[in-house]
Amino acid sequence: MPENRNNTVHASFVSFLESKGMRETYERKAILQTILEMSKSFDYSSLADSLKSRGEQICRATIFNTLSLLIDSGILRRQHFADGQINYELTAQLPSGNQLHLLCTSCGKISDLRNSQIIRELRHMKFGTFLPSYLSLTVYGLCSKCQKKNRTKTLQESIQLNLFK
Ligand SMILES: [Zn+2]
Numbered sequence: 564m565p566e567n568r569n570n571t572v573h574a575s576f577v578s579f580l581e582s583k584g585m586r587e588t589y590e591r592k593a594i595l596q597t598i599l600e601m602s603k604s605f606d607y608s609s610l611a612d613s614l615k616s617r618g619e620q621i622c623r624a625t626i627f628n629t630l631s632l633l634i635d636s637g638i639l640r641r642q643h644f645a646d647g648q649i650n651y652e653l654t655a656q657l658p659s660g661n662q663l664h665l666l667c668t669s670c671g672k673i674s675d676l677r678n679s680q681i682i683r684e685l686r687h688m689k690f691g692t693f694l695p696s697y698l699s700l701t702v703y704g705l706c707s708k709c710q711k712k713n714r715t716k717t718l719q720e721s722i723q724l725n726l727f728k
Pocket of ligand 1: 708
């Protein structure tokens with residue numbers, strides 16, 4: 564993410580905190596900076612690992628608290644998956660992102676298809692008096708790795724079934 568965009572996101576978080584009568588603590592700032600340097604969507608443990616590798620010692624409660632503040636401020640979005648996995652993603656990245664997310668319901672892996680035709684068409688659509696700020700579309704399914712895993716499993720099952728016939 565470009566530097567000036569990071570500054571904009573940072574400034575909007577500070578003003579959100581001020582509107583709530585809260586201060587931008589060292590920890591909150593470190594967490595937001597780490598998120599801005601991470602790519603695409605992330606989960607709690609990858610954020611905790613990044614913080615640790617930067618030498619930041621921030622407790623779990625503070626990380627979760629900051630994540631919900633970032634969601635309340637509209638900077639982050641939370642995504643829940645069928646397997647209970649929770650991912651976070653920057654909404655600020657989405658307007659220019661133009662993305663179609665491909666989400667594997669088996670391992671939780673997310674890949675992005677950029678400039679797909681359907682997203683292009685949606686971006687040109689009118690939504691009455693509603694003013695859209697970003698759009699995000701997710702296709703749920705199985706990634707190639709999990710498809711292979713499933714095939715092997717099905718193959719093994721059918722071999723076993725044949726053995727027991
Ligand atoms: Zn998968």
